[in-house]
Amino acid sequence: MKKIKTILVTVMSVAFCTMSIESTQANENKLQFTPKLIQSKEKMDDSETDFKLKVKPNTDVSFSVDVTNESKEPIKMEAAIKDAATNNQGSINYASDKKVINDKVSLEKIADYHEEFELKSHEKKTLKVSFKTPKEPFDGIILGGLYIEQKPDEKSKEMIRNAFSYTVPVILVESEKNIDANLTFKSVTPELTGGRNALKVSLNNPVYNILPDAFYEVNVTKKGEDKSLYKDELKGMSFAPNSTFDHYILMGQDNYQAGDYTAHIKVSSDYGEWEWNEDFSIKSQTAKDLNEKSVSVKRMSTLMKVMIGLIILLILIIIIVITMMRRKLKKIEKIREIETGN
Known part of the structure; x- marks a missing residue:
């Protein structure tokens, strides 16, 4: 190094x-x-x-x-x-x-x-x-x-x-x-940025000097899986001395999903290389609270909600009508059986 x-x-x-x-x-x-x-x-x-x-x-x-x-x-x-x-x-x-x-x-x-x-x-x-x-x-x-x-x-x-x-x-x-240059891992947390869903990756530069011209990359997967869910990279970046670097990975229009994940982080420069594979979790309540506050999550319009409600109501009415008709037919059949002596 x-x-x-x-x-x-x-x-x-x-x-x-x-x-x-x-x-x-x-x-x-x-x-x-x-x-x-x-x-x-x-x-x-x-x-x-x-x-x-x-x-x-x-x-x-x-x-x-x-x-x-x-x-x-x-x-x-x-x-x-x-x-x-x-x-x-x-x-x-x-x-x-x-x-x-x-x-x-x-x-x-x-x-x-x-x-x-x-x-x-x-x-x-x-x-x-x-x-x-x-x-x-x-x-x-x-x-x-x-x-x-x-x-x-x-x-x-x-x-x-x-x-x-x-x-x-x-x-x-x-x-x-x-x-000597040095970087340390701090945390990965779900956090809104500008009202949008993101994962915040935080690294510390505890050294009282700038770490210049570094290449940073992060890849987030489900824990124990290889499929990439979110990834990002930065070229030619500089880490300020005695400070925390917070990087937000935007999730597009995806909802937060409760579960266990792993952040695969790499930083390379002329002054050293660092790599972390850090597990983190998103709790159900946290996902629910953040999704409700997010402006990036896809939400159904009022018209769509009304239409879905009407469709469900119509299906329930049809089920009720069919059920009542079957009961009525069964009664008619029983009356006929009694009249015919069967």
Whole structure:
């Protein structure tokens, strides 16, 4: 198993995800504020898209970003430090809402920074993030980001409101020592995502470094059987450090079915290979509850239910009529037998 190079992996990974602009079908697909990184003494390079900071244990650290309102109208802003995690598509999100495995090396907890403010037209504000690094030394990196968002205008009469955000990746490096890669299995659970039926496969990366360029595949079968029920794969994915990767396998329009299953999971990379065959169960009540809440499960229309009900009612009426006619015929036959003396 190869050791992961701390600095090299960090630079490669950040280069592919330095900015995130989100818009809910914005009328103008344009960032209305401009962030500018300010050089600090801990910064390891002159990058204008991320903060890679060389730090020491139990030391005060700070970095700053200038934010300027480029629009003609005042805008409301929000900024916060968050931890990094790998999203469902296998890419690193540098401003995730997920909790890290060990919160002693959580950038969000260490920095504890959150601020809401308003910028007038063409006004500039300096966001300064100050914190103290953990007392205990660590090998690898602490990874997260400064998330800056322009909040939607609540007074707007538009049905669709614009929302823009920008993420500045933040990387703390103490030791440039190369470390062993590792992944561990966490769980497989039935869980709705976006209201749709899915199986959530969770893996942990307990190492304080990114595991890059990995190939991930999962295949779900009935326990003891070989037939594939659901499968998926991701190529060129990256596992964020000190985090849990949750991957949802969509089940289409299938109902959850109670029973025992096995998830066959494989991850391969230049830094190691991992394989798990993990059994899991779906309980009857769990399947029933999730199916009732799901928007992806095929359900009969009201008209179809009425038609089926009418058909069943018609069949019952026919059965009753036939039964009554048979009883009547039997009575007639008995009367005839008595009259004929037989």
